[in-house]
Amino acid sequence: MLSRGDLTDDEWAVLEPLLPLSNNRCGRWRDHQQVINGIIHRLGTSCQWRELPERFGPWQTVHKRHLLWSADGTWERLLQHVQAEADGVGGIDWDINIDSTSVRAHQHAAGARKDPPPAQPLTPKGATPGDSPESAAVPGGGGPAGEALGRSRGGLTTKLHLAADGQCRPLSLLVTPGQRADCTQFEPVLDKIRVPRTGPGRPRRRPDSVSADRAYSNGVIRSYLRRRGIRHVIPEKSDSQAARLRKGSRGGRPPVFDAGRYKQRNTVERAVNKLKQFRAVATRYDKRGYVYLGTVTAAALLIWLRS
Template identity: 85%
Template structure:
């Protein structure tokens, strides 16, 4: 799944969606040849300059991947394939949410930093607490490159929602130390499967399952407001606190063990993504480029499922 070139059937799905020219230098180099080069790099995680000559100049393949990661082309292709599958009734909307940590290679660090959003403050002009607050606000306004320190060292975390057939529906990348529960709503909000005909894109799943890392009142309230059934086990400390309150603690949240057993589909979706060596280890310096790499791998999973 992770190495072979595009087949004729797969190329027939993608070809109508790709641009005919780049509006600057005439026609693009053969898209199929370039995509095959990107697939080769996804499966082998080789350096761009080590691509075999049959894929053309490595600079072209590299720049095309950077461009399509930045302008959302990979995501648009993924949504189109999902829309075709949904129109055929091929999506199981009992989805599952989880995350996985990815070790970053040392070459993934060192991306050139953008100029600061706030003007430089002279040394000693502000107290330490105020200076720390300014740094926090700047980081919140302009997220970094999805690289963070955790127990495994320099890592990136991939948060995803998978359908019942082990295929990624939505993807979000964050620094490796980011808590899973903080990205639950962004992942679900990113689910957007267009209709092939008239109608709004489908955004609400039939049900959601997740592990105890997502068990809190904020997430349950979010699902309740959207009318989404869920199977999320209650944490032991939350259960003990509820029992201590007696009748004031309220009823226990509904939980279906049979539905929860289907959560293995998201674990299998993670395994499929990590069959691509360029996903299992992060080599991309920029966060948006690594997200494009993961999205291209998800596209291949949908095409070849």
């Protein structure tokens, strides 16, 4: 079972050089290690912020630091750094797998105010957050769906989409409302993979191969993967197979299916299990979609540090 304890000395040595020393608005930051340990405690126990033990300092400090780092992309940058260090020594299995999981949202996760928070991450080419594929996970991202909170038969839910490497570690994460179809988020999840190089060169974004279940079986996704030259194993749906056979020779050849490679798809399901060992991930308590994404990213960071 994944440890939920405080940062070890080795883990802190990895993160310490990457964290800012001071805040332009308020002077010097409070001890980062103490604050991060408080965030880890909340990840594992899902307690209310005001119920944090006193050894982590003022709960308002821990809470606000998590909000800020979720909004300005600090958690994502830390995750990418750890991924880059692993890739630099050949520690990433680039035969990746993609899937999603539904997360039940607590009733207190609803009712977020409509006004956007003060800090917003930058979007490419000057686009507004609502225009980007990740609009369901950023501040102010497109109205009600901007909080990545939807309704299904089970009530309020959020869907977590992720790509995992061959060692059950998340490479990219995305949150959407719970009723969002899996296939609509395939390209955004794959495009969000960005592992920087430890030396010169562009970040790595293309995996060796991709595997996914039948929910991702459609012509749009297969064409996208062929354009990028990515080998893929996605089983064909029965209705698609029947339609192809009805067309005869005009239906084309069936997609190649490697049963041995498809068996490796369980790595993404095991990555989901690792994430949901953190109670604050397994049940959503955060009102803001970008804050919940920050919570999940912080949990993924711990998985990488402790793998």
